[in-house]
Amino acid sequence: MTAAATVPAGSGFGAFVAAASAAGRLVVQPRMGFGDPDLMRTGLARTRAATAHTVGTLTVDSYTRVGALDAARAAVADGTRLNGYPIAAHSPDTTRAVLDGLRGPGFPVQVRHGSARPEAIVRALTAAGLDATEGGPVSYCLPYGRTPLRESVAAWVRACELLTELSPGTPHLESFGGCLLGQLCPPGLLVAMSVLECLFFARHGLRSVSLSYAQQTDAAQDEEALRALHRLAAEFLPAGVEHHVVLYTYMGVYPRTESGALRLLEASARLAVRSGAGRLIVKTAAEAHRIPTVDENVRALETAAAAAALAGAPAPDTAPEDGEIYQEARTLVETVLGLHPELSRALPAAFARGLLDVPLCLHPDNAGRSLGFIDPAGRLRWARTGAMPLRPDTGADAAPFTSSGLLTALQHVADRYDRDRDGDGEQDRRRDGARHHDDAARSGRAGRRDTGPGRVAAPELTV
Amino acid sequence: MKILLSGTASDSHTWNLVYLRLFLEEHGHEVVGLGPCVDAGLLADACLRHAPDTVVLSSVNGHGYRDGLDAVRALRAEPALAALPVVLGGKLGVVGRRQDEEVRSLLDAGCDAVLGDDLDALRAFLAVRARTEVPA
Numbered sequence: 001m002t003a004a005a006t007v008p009a010g011s012g013f014g015a016f017v018a019a020a021s022a023a024g025r026l027v028v029q030p031r032m033g034f035g036d037p038d039l040m041r042t043g044l045a046r047t048r049a050a051t052a053h054t055v056g057t058l059t060v061d062s063y064t065r066v067g068a069l070d071a072a073r074a075a076v077a078d079g080t081r082l083n084g085y086p087i088a089a090h091s092p093d094t095t096r097a098v099l100d101g102l103r104g105p106g107f108p109v110q111v112r113h114g115s116a117r118p119e120a121i122v123r124a125l126t127a128a129g130l131d132a133t134e135g136g137p138v139s140y141c142l143p144y145g146r147t148p149l150r151e152s153v154a155a156w157v158r159a160c161e162l163l164t165e166l167s168p169g170t171p172h173l174e175s176f177g178g179c180l181l182g183q184l185c186p187p188g189l190l191v192a193m194s195v196l197e198c199l200f201f202a203r204h205g206l207r208s209v210s211l212s213y214a215q216q217t218d219a220a221q222d223e224e225a226l227r228a229l230h231r232l233a234a235e236f237l238p239a240g241v242e243h244h245v246v247l248y249t250y251m252g253v254y255p256r257t258e259s260g261a262l263r264l265l266e267a268s269a270r271l272a273v274r275s276g277a278g279r280l281i282v283k284t285a286a287e288a289h290r291i292p293t294v295d296e297n298v299r300a301l302e303t304a305a306a307a308a309a310l311a312g313a314p315a316p317d318t319a320p321e322d323g324e325i326y327q328e329a330r331t332l333v334e335t336v337l338g339l340h341p342e343l344s345r346a347l348p349a350a351f352a353r354g355l356l357d358v359p360l361c362l363h364p365d366n367a368g369r370s371l372g373f374i375d376p377a378g379r380l381r382w383a384r385t386g387a388m389p390l391r392p393d394t395g396a397d398a399a400p401f402t403s404s405g406l407l408t409a410l411q412h413v414a415d416r417y418d419r420d421r422d423g424d425g426e427q428d429r430r431r432d433g434a435r436h437h438d439d440a441a442r443s444g445r446a447g448r449r450d451t452g453p454g455r456v457a458a459p460e461l462t463v
Numbered sequence: 464m465k466i467l468l469s470g471t472a473s474d475s476h477t478w479n480l481v482y483l484r485l486f487l488e489e490h491g492h493e494v495v496g497l498g499p500c501v502d503a504g505l506l507a508d509a510c511l512r513h514a515p516d517t518v519v520l521s522s523v524n525g526h527g528y529r530d531g532l533d534a535v536r537a538l539r540a541e542p543a544l545a546a547l548p549v550v551l552g553g554k555l556g557v558v559g560r561r562q563d564e565e566v567r568s569l570l571d572a573g574c575d576a577v578l579g580d581d582l583d584a585l586r587a588f589l590a591v592r593a594r595t596e597v598p599a
Contacts (some may be wrong), residue, residue: 062473062524144475144499145479145499145502146498146499181477360481362477362481362499364498401485402485404488406485408483410478
């Protein structure tokens with residue numbers, strides 16, 4: 001009998017989310033990771049016990065993320081506090097003990113890391129019996145360092161193969177492609193990257209994937225993007241590859257007020273339900289300043305779950321077939337697929353030719369000729385598209401790109417939620433038809449706010 | 464002035480680097496940006512290659528002290544870079560406040576200035592450097 005036969009059908013991470021969706025429940029998930037096994041176990045136990053439909057998270061520390069396994073082992077040996085769980089430094093037995101009695105068909109656990117070279121992490125997680133993780137050859141490479149894209153692609157090919165080979169059940173891999181740099185990337189490119197990375201996973205053996213998207217500046221635009229993601233996933237992923245959409249609560253500069261932070265989190269939960277996402281990665285208000293505590297994580301999970309439960313059923317998809325985001329994303333996906341039959345060749349080629357070009361990304365393999373901007377209505381659009389097969393918005397490049405303009409854009413969402421009692425208010429605005437008027441007024445106020453140099457230092461962001 | 468702008472070895476943050484590049488260019492400087500995760504060896508090589516007038520190191524991940532110390536020591540160990548002005552800004556540690564002892568160690572190791580998040584201080588530092596550049 002093979003190992004696979006010991007795993008009941010439909011017991012994987014993807015199947016769990018699919019079952020929740022079928023029952024009308026949004027799965028919520030923290031970004032939790034602690035170096036200490038006991039604290040990690042407590043975090044998982046509290047996540048499982050939260051008043052919410054949860055999956056667990058093991059977020060890996062940054063030494064392990066960059067492949068400095070000796071440093072991670074040394075930190076474990078001398079008891080140094082780490083910013084995540086050093087899965088390759090602890091023994092598989094230690095990790096099994098962390099998970100024992102917690103992880104199971106009713107509580108899957110995903111390993112989240114951010115590594116462009118994830119093989120050691122994949123070996124460690126499978127050795128401990130885990131089979132769900134996250135990343136991608138582009139999305140875990142470009143935003144975070146200077147690993148050459150070709151090396152990341154090769155490492156992710158091996159990681160996919162290892163995950164498939166070493167997992168007894170149905171391993172799950174989530175693309176981080178919808179989160180590039182966290183903010184100020186227009187949605188078409190985010191949607192395209194999620195689709196392309198999930199296709200990459202599928203071509204390298206994965207049969208269960210998820211497509212990510214990070215909440216941006218405008219609820220209606222985000223909803224359109226998420227619907228485009230669903231549609232393109234259905235069109236491009238091979239039959240038999242199980243998939244769902246995962247939304248990330250806003251990843252950029254977070255509101256500084258407790259109430260602003262809470263409303264932004266609730267807005268993301270409503271967005272997830274409205275647009276048919278199966279899973280939501282929550283953010284705590286503390287995250288912008290430090291590693292959040294277990295209590296803060298549980299509070300965020302329960303807040304999001306309550307907002308989702310009150311949001312009602314998903315709205316019907318009324319987006320036009322030829323919506324702008326859908327068309328942009330589809331054009332990018334087809335352009336890349338047309339470059340080479342192997343995605344592992346096509347993706348680096350696309351970046352080398354600037355056909356994919358992440359705005360404000362400093363990685364040496366990114367062309368760096370594209371740029372987004374927030375229009376007066378609050379939507380994220382293209383000021384410049386470089387060599388990408390997309391049209392920039394006309395007249396958008398007229399305003400010079402300045403340091404104070406960048407700060408205003410980075411703080412746009414935080415300022416709005418800190419200032420207004422209803423930072424999103426998207427449903428009300430749509431109902432009363434006052435949307436554009438309101439948004440223009442908001443944006444006007446944001447423009448007058450003093451965010452010039454001298455007041456604020458270089459923005460600190462957690463992605 | 465030609466400024467070499469760089470993140471530190473273990474720091475993958477980039478919005479600070481994007482912002483600082485714009486800020487420095489708006490103040491009339493020429494900027495060579497190295498991007499994030501620049502280890503001490505790469506930094507020294509780039510300084511030899513680009514011959515900047517000043518180096519600006521920025522760190523926000525909480526390892527600014529450790530990484531900054533390695534970086535400035537590597538520069539000072541290179542005779543051609545022994546007198547190159549180096550300023551470090553951002554977060555030195557994870558506690559969120561400046562540790563005088565760490566600042567002193569960084570200055571002893573050869574940093575010309577250790578700044579927090581205060582851009583006025585950076586502006587003032589660069590203004591002084593620009594003046595000293597004028598031939599006597």
